[in-house]
Amino acid sequence: MLINELIEIIEYFIVMLITAFAFAYFFGWLERKFVGKFQRRHGPTYLGKFGLLQNLADFFKLLTKEQVWPKKADKLLFLVSVFLIAGFTLYLVMLLPIYNFYIINSSIILLLIFIILSFLPILIALNGYSSSNKFAMISAQRSILLLISFEIPLFLVLIAIGYYVHSYSIVSIVNAQSNLWFLFIMPIGFFVFLMALLAEMERTPFDLREADSELIAGWLTDTGAPYYMLALFVDYIRSFFGAAIISLLFLGGWYGPFGNSFIWLFIKTIFVALFIMFIRAIAIRMRIDRILYFGWIVLLALSIINLYLVYLGY
Amino acid sequence: MIENIKKIGVALKILTNKRATVEYPENKEILPDNYRGMLRLDIDTCISCGACARICPNSTITMVDRDTDRGIKKYPEVNLERCFFCGLCEEVCPPKCLVLTKSYTEVVSFDRREFIKEPEELN
């Protein structure tokens, strides 16, 4: 009995791994092409049919580069934090259910996900701190600031969802959305959740950690090429995870007009990813003190109002 | 917040513009006819007066002597590494035999000596 459960877990593990990697790869490619089209240029067209192999070429190019350790860098802390970040992100992706294909369906799965998700910025800060580069230091401080100012509204929205569905298991949340998506039930909650996740995934207008026009590459300034590739890949996987969570919690996961199957989940995830890229092509980076104001006052107030509305049986 | 929505509206409209970049190796831009590109020397009409060598701001043209049937004559030799195609030599040349053509044949090579174009090569 234990063995077939184990097999089922491994089977799920492989399927989710492939979807995560495939999505991260295409997310990178689609972002270059979409933002390219938006900026009236072609995007990669040289390798592969529509530049599809461009990411692969970058992948190998970065792998072949030499890893240089800065003198003052704390090597052990850096290695530990890089692989922890990668491990946690992949672990998060594993917890996502797809239609009737999931590992755990306990009633507190959502809390587990977001507790881990709130642990990542601390790891990123450690990573930045360990490379002892001035820009990485500032980026580490900002990562903690981002964490503090966006966690509370995020969790308040989760409490609102949990209260509405009386359970935190994603499957039951999605089932509750069979007739009406949570997007329409709590639009304010959706806005707060989207903003908080944008900050979590380091997307403009909140990409303070990797603000390329100020801090060169933020916490990645001194990382060598292979680890930079790993960090970039993990970044794309986190974007996939963010898009998937948004489509699961607010856009009624696998419920669609005709039959409800996991294809609907992917369509919604891709649509949310396109929306994130669109914001990245338009918006300007907010200043750190404006983000604190936005996080602490605007989002916090909105999430409390949202919670209150849900409590009133809106 | 209203202005941000208006901004997204404008952004969507901009999305419909056609691409402005050209895939260079396949199709190239069309150049105007008075484009100042590679130099071209018409050896026979050159009276080797050296005006181009003296006018060149970067002194990239040096007079090199070649033996022709009428004895040794000096001809201009251009060092394309230093030339920035300002066209002063073209204007000052009395018989108008040194001309800047429209072809910007990619002046690329792995060997710096190939940049120094002999008078015969300037065609």
Place this chain on the structure above:
Amino acid sequence: MSLVKINIGPVHPSTHGLLRLVVTLDGDTIVNVEPHVGFLHRGVEKLAENRMYMQIPPFIEKCDYVAKTAMDEAYVATVEAAMGIEPNERAQYERVILLELQRIASHLLWLGAMLNDLGHFFSVFMWTFADRDKVLKLLEEATGQRMFYVNMRLGGLRQEFPKDFEYHVLDVLAYLEKRINEYESFIENSSLFKERMYKVGVLSRDDAINLGVSGPVLRASGVNFDVRKDKPYYVYKKLNFKPIVLYNGDNFSRYKVRILEIKESIRLIREAFKQMPDGNATGMPIKLINPAPKNKVVRVSREGPRGEIMFYLVADEQRPYRLAMRTPAFINLAALNHIAKGNKFANLFPIIGSLDLVMADVDK
């Protein structure tokens, strides 16, 4: 809090060219910004003492590789003043057209780079570059070279405008006018942009005068000074040119002055094409021996896109004895420390962007 000294090195994504800033930070607020320059110093003033008059324009143009025609025209006007040559009516109109086209191209490049500093991930940068490319094609058509034109001759231009140059210019201008309105509504309709631009990097009126900044930076602080109006040259009086002046001297008004200047330039070019008489605008071709200069000391100042360009020429027989240049970005960068003091660290880059620095201008 201990002061942190950050070295924003010569190669940094948002410095415009080779500029090294040593910023001392107290937490997140800037205490002192000390620019280190000299990476693009080619000693043009010493070089000029060793070249004949008409050999110098290619070097002068490289002193401001964004507004090439402005520098080239200012230098040739100085030599003309020294030799007592006056360009004919049509040549004056054609020079004004080329100058205003160059101003539009320079402001478009600034707009893209400025938005890029705000963290715009190259969107507006690509658009303005595509539009600037259209203007560069026009200049390429008129002068024959894409970047460094060397197009001014004593008393006129190198060659007459090609046949239907006017129609090409007019429909590019129509296209640009539509795009500028599009950009304006796209950029200004965002609360993020207003947050980062309003009341940031404020330069008061008498500070601006005391620091000696010039151009859009000066006019954004309420000083009504523009060489094209105060010391009118060529046909700017006939085109009834009115300078654009805004009054609160922060980042946003520096941005707005340049956007309005693009529109003003478009109007000027259309007006110039209407009033342009017929005739031949080609100047004196290049010769090894130029006419001897009449008056020894000449000082000519022009209005470049970045500010006032001034040439001080002590003329010798065939070579300038001393050529002194006042390039606008040199002083605008000197004012950076005064403007950026007390701001947040994240504000430093929009302020640098709003000053429209070109490093070759600074280092001469």
Place this chain on the structure above:
Amino acid sequence: MIIDRKDLIDTISSFKKKGFSYLVKILGIDYIDYISVLYILRNLDSDEEIEIEVHLNQNDLWVPTIINIFKGADWYERELYEMFGIEIKGRKVRKLLLEKFSENIYPLRKSFKWGTK
């Protein structure tokens, strides 16, 4: 107008009171037997310009600073010091472009020879 360097400061401040509130340029010219330093001021309202010239003989080259009259003079004076070696009395002046390994190299002086073609 040519004045002596001793009363440079009060002429400039008197002109500033008269309305010449904009410093256009400070430049130096090496006339072999003396170096002349020019201060160009401009009156923004009436658009007049005035050139104040100071002659310094070659062996004692120093000029009083006008940094407290015109803040904009800071970089001009540093450039003057670097290019001509003219001491700026009254403030600590550092070279603008090349600080190290360029002692007593003053490029804009006529005595500075370089590889002339």
